[in-house]
Amino acid sequence: MITFENISKKYPDGTEAVAGLSLEAPDAAITVLVGPSGCGKTTTLRMTNRLVEPSGGRILIDGVDIRDRPVTQLRRGIGYVIQQAGLFPHRTVADNIATVPRLLGVDRRGGRRRAQELMELVGLDPVLAGRYPHQLSGGQQQRVGVARALAADPEILLMDEPFSAVDPIVRKSLQDEFLQIQAEVGKTILFVTHDIDEAIRIGDKIAVLREGGHLAQFAPPKELLEKPADEFVERFLGLDRGVRSLTFLPSGGLVLRTEPVLTVGAAPTPAQSALPWLLLVDGERRPVGWVRPDRLDATPITIGHSFVSGSDSLRAALDAAVLCPTGWATGVDAQGRVLGVASQDEIAVEIRAAHDRTVEDWLAQASAEPRDVSAARPTGSVGR
Amino acid sequence: MNLFSDLQTFFEHFGYHGPWTRVVEHCEYSLVALGIAAAIAFPLAVLTGHTGRGAGPIEALAVIGRAVPSLGLLVILAIKLGPLNPAVAMVPLVLLGLPPILLYTHAGIRAVDRATVDAARGMGMTPLQVVWRVELPAALPLILAGLRAGAIQIVATATLAAYVSFGGLGRYIVDGLSQYDYPQVVGGAVLVALLSLVTLGVFWLLDRLFVSPGVRSR
Amino acid sequence: MSIFDLPSEVQSSFLGLIGIQLEVSLGACAAGLALALPLGQLCLRLPRFYPPVLGVVTVIYSLPSLALFVLLIDVTGVTETTVFIPLALYSLAILVPGVVDALRSVPRDVIDAANGMGYGRLRRYLTVELPIALPTLVAAIRVALVSTISLMSVGGLIGNYGGLGDLITLGHTFFYTRLVWLGLLSLLVLAVLCDLVLRGAQRLLTPWARQYRSAA
Numbered sequence: 088m089i090t091f092e093n094i095s096k097k098y099p100d101g102t103e104a105v106a107g108l109s110l111e112a113p114d115a116a117i118t119v120l121v122g123p124s125g126c127g128k129t130t131t132l133r134m135t136n137r138l139v140e141p142s143g144g145r146i147l148i149d150g151v152d153i154r155d156r157p158v159t160q161l162r163r164g165i166g167y168v169i170q171q172a173g174l175f176p177h178r179t180v181a182d183n184i185a186t187v188p189r190l191l192g193v194d195r196r197g198g199r200r201r202a203q204e205l206m207e208l209v210g211l212d213p214v215l216a217g218r219y220p221h222q223l224s225g226g227q228q229q230r231v232g233v234a235r236a237l238a239a240d241p242e243i244l245l246m247d248e249p250f251s252a253v254d255p256i257v258r259k260s261l262q263d264e265f266l267q268i269q270a271e272v273g274k275t276i277l278f279v280t281h282d283i284d285e286a287i288r289i290g291d292k293i294a295v296l297r298e299g300g301h302l303a304q305f306a307p308p309k310e311l312l313e314k315p316a317d318e319f320v321e322r323f324l325g326l327d328r329g330v331r332s333l334t335f336l337p338s339g340g341l342v343l344r345t346e347p348v349l350t351v352g353a354a355p356t357p358a359q360s361a362l363p364w365l366l367l368v369d370g371e372r373r374p375v376g377w378v379r380p381d382r383l384d385a386t387p388i389t390i391g392h393s394f395v396s397g398s399d400s401l402r403a404a405l406d407a408a409v410l411c412p413t414g415w416a417t418g419v420d421a422q423g424r425v426l427g428v429a430s431q432d433e434i435a436v437e438i439r440a441a442h443d444r445t446v447e448d449w450l451a452q453a454s455a456e457p458r459d460v461s462a463a464r465p466t467g468s469v470g471r
Numbered sequence: 472m473n474l475f476s477d478l479q480t481f482f483e484h485f486g487y488h489g490p491w492t493r494v495v496e497h498c499e500y501s502l503v504a505l506g507i508a509a510a511i512a513f514p515l516a517v518l519t520g521h522t523g524r525g526a527g528p529i530e531a532l533a534v535i536g537r538a539v540p541s542l543g544l545l546v547i548l549a550i551k552l553g554p555l556n557p558a559v560a561m562v563p564l565v566l567l568g569l570p571p572i573l574l575y576t577h578a579g580i581r582a583v584d585r586a587t588v589d590a591a592r593g594m595g596m597t598p599l600q601v602v603w604r605v606e607l608p609a610a611l612p613l614i615l616a617g618l619r620a621g622a623i624q625i626v627a628t629a630t631l632a633a634y635v636s637f638g639g640l641g642r643y644i645v646d647g648l649s650q651y652d653y654p655q656v657v658g659g660a661v662l663v664a665l666l667s668l669v670t671l672g673v674f675w676l677l678d679r680l681f682v683s684p685g686v687r688s689r
Numbered sequence: 690m691s692i693f694d695l696p697s698e699v700q701s702s703f704l705g706l707i708g709i710q711l712e713v714s715l716g717a718c719a720a721g722l723a724l725a726l727p728l729g730q731l732c733l734r735l736p737r738f739y740p741p742v743l744g745v746v747t748v749i750y751s752l753p754s755l756a757l758f759v760l761l762i763d764v765t766g767v768t769e770t771t772v773f774i775p776l777a778l779y780s781l782a783i784l785v786p787g788v789v790d791a792l793r794s795v796p797r798d799v800i801d802a803a804n805g806m807g808y809g810r811l812r813r814y815l816t817v818e819l820p821i822a823l824p825t826l827v828a829a830i831r832v833a834l835v836s837t838i839s840l841m842s843v844g845g846l847i848g849n850y851g852g853l854g855d856l857i858t859l860g861h862t863f864f865y866t867r868l869v870w871l872g873l874l875s876l877l878v879l880a881v882l883c884d885l886v887l888r889g890a891q892r893l894l895t896p897w898a899r900q901y902r903s904a905a
Contacts (some may be wrong), residue, residue, distance in 0.1 A: 134559030162595030173590025543873030
């Protein structure tokens with residue numbers, strides 16, 4: 088656990104980067120520091136490994152003041168990932184990754200082995216081990232940066248906008264893989280970003296900072312979206328908070344209709360012929376497209392995309408329904424086989440119902456124990 | 472061309488042992504001067520490059536180093552110290568070798584990506600480790616370029632030092648000019664030209680051997 | 690010490706020497722630049738040429754000036770040209786990479802924007818690329834000019850062709866310390882003055898550019 092006790096940072100020219108920040112970053116979770124430029128998030132991060140020394144307050148790691156240890160020892164126990172990766176250009180990828188283990192005394196061969204393990208963990212082709220950073224793409228370089236930070240198996244990881252320098256498509260896949268890695272290694276992570284969507288996507292707890300390092304709100308992402316603490320947080324979250332918060336509602340409760348589903352080549356039943364649209368599926372029950380019952384041989388209309396019933400969120404379901412020209416969302420199982428369909432209206436009803444359930448939970452909790460509501464955990468981690 | 476016949480005459484007159492001794496003499500002085508210049512300039516430039524301060528003075532020194540006529544320095548010292556004093560040659564050699572080494576080494580270390588240095592510090596390297604394991608290897612191409620420029624400058628100045636009674640290969644040129652013995656002049660000039668080429672070759676080899684493929688100028 | 694203590698013949702010829710010094714040095718640099726501009730442009734257009742050209746120019750620059758001067762005696766005798774040609778070649782060694790780096794320093798997107806706006810090749814070169822490249826180019830010219838002024842003094846060893854350097858050789862021959870100091874200091878001052886003048890000129894011509902350190 089990382090504890091920030093009223094830390095502040097004031098520069099000789101008078102600028103106050105951080106003013107009295109206090110928060111607790113829990114173990115084995117991703118705590119995101121997010122805010123506009125100048126809010127002191129990077130300064131706070133860099134105070135944690137003493138690249139910047141606080142002007143006031145203390146930082147404790149598992150109860151021990153970070154100033155009690157020699158600074159190089161502290162840093163070797165903390166993984167550090169920065170936006171531009173900062174890879175050593177004169178060393179191969181493998182040597183880059185093995186840097187901290189070698190600093191800690193591991194021999195050459197041990198370092199190589201560890202580098203191989205980590206390259207596998209972060210999804211790097213082993214053939215890249217002997218290449219130099221300038222031969223790698225931006226996304227690959229970032230992966231090496233993460234691998235390098237994890238090499239000495241530190242408890243804590245500090246990440247300063249690590250995915251901001253890559254293009255949005257690469258960024259999303261890096262975020263997904265990163266969440267998978269975290270599921271495996273369970274590090275205590277302090278993650279800085281200016282992108283509120285990234286924060287909501289990957290954060291377990293989010294600290295929204297105002298300019299000058301003032302903490303506006305510290306809450307899990309769902310709560311942040313539903314109950315912003317003040318106008319600043321509301322503005323920072325931006326529009327369609329409601330729609331975005333749908334990513335935290337599971338689609339499992341949505342009842343899927345099977346009547347409109349028709350296998351290719353089969354004849355429609357009289358009930359099916361009365362429906363406006365029919366979903367054609369192939370022999371393996373994978374979706375082909377939508378057709379009119381009286382024009383079965385016409386080119387099918389694309390479904391847009393499907394959503395995995397149960398594990399995808401209601402947001403994905405709603406998006407599928409809106410996207411599809413017929414107004415119906417196609418629900419599939421994990422292997423992509425059609426389970427059924429749902430109309431936009433049915434999804435809207437389910438959204439209301441899911442909200443009502445959460446409100447009931449909330450009311451029940453509030454009346455059972457008079458406790459700070461900001462500690463409520465989201466109802467499970469669904470595909471965001 | 473006349474060049475080859477002049478060279479023939481040269482070697483007939485002086486043999487091979489005499490010139491070889493001069494070559495060795497020239498090299499000895501040059502290497503010692505380069506070593507001293509590097510010993511002074513290198514740590515200084517690493518310090519200014521690492522901390523980022525001192526760029527102004529180094530720039531000024533570079534301009535002065537280029538502007539000072541080496542001949543002037545040699546003659547002044549010869550008059551003040553007398554022609555038999557080795558410092559007459561050594562001091563200008565070292566002084567003129569300093570500016571290129573300072574300039575390039577400083578520039579090389581400054582050119583190392585700040586993010587790389589930040590990552591190195593954040594990982595827990597001591598300042599010395601950051602310099603030795605990260606900044607120097609990354610700056611090596613420019614550092615070697617500075618040493619090469621210094622070496623070239625020193626070899627050229629050592630040639631001129633013959634004017635103030637120093638030995639080395641310049642001796643043939645200066646003596647030949649005053650004696651109107653053109654083959655001697657050519658012999659000296661060609662030999663010193665070859666020496667310069669060998670110097671270039673040595674540094675090319677050093678670059679090949681020691682510069683990581685990751686930083687070699689693409 | 691003052692130049693007024695020197696014999697009057699030397700005094701009047703002192704200014705003459707400055708004149709000769711400037712004439713030859715500036716001339717050699719100008720010749721070098723005149724060659725370097727097209728050569729550099731060629732190397733930019735056909736990048737394959739750059740490494741060999743760079744190699745040749747580096748080799749020339751590594752040769753001690755004295756050696757180059759005397760080797761040319763065979764071709765041009767003992768004249769001013771014997772000094773002029775090597776000086777021009779040395780300045781080439783600095784100016785060709787200088788020109789290439791200067792033109793390369795023009796950002797790609799600026800060139801694209803100019804093309805997109807309908808600039809012709811020549812107009813773009815003269816009104817867009819050269820102005821932007823100017824600071825880097827002037828930095829290289831500074832280095833070339835200062836080096837040339839100082840190198841020219843070696844010409845005094847083959848005859849009276851060292852410009853102000855002749856004062857040094859004269860002073861050595863006649864054991865006249867003051868003359869040597871005069872030569873050394875006036876060369877130093879002249880070179881530094883030229884450097885400052887060029888810096889000032891660059892600042893005047895391109896006030897929007899940041900100051901460039903001398904090309905490494």
